Amino acid sequence: MQRLPEHRAALETAVLAAFTTARPCDRKANRPPGPEALAEAARLLGSDGRDVVVDLAAYAELVEVTA
Numbered sequence: 001m002q003r004l005p006e007h008r009a010a011l012e013t014a015v016l017a018a019f020t021t022a023r024p025c026d027r028k029a030n031r032p033p034g035p036e037a038l039a040e041a042a043r044l045l046g047s048d049g050r051d052v053v054v055d056l057a058a059y060a061e062l063v064e065v066t067a
Contacts, residue, residue, distance in 0.1 A: 033041070
């Protein structure tokens, strides 16, 4: 593969054109799920609609087994 000086210049132009001095986007707030989301989760989970609990010990065991 060859990269000619024209290729380098075009890539450099494209990269530099992507930079901006504009203010960054506002970060999304971390809000708890609303009633509609909770109702949909209950519908999808059925009678098993309980809170999701992450068991870090089970995760560590899974990592050890698959590593």
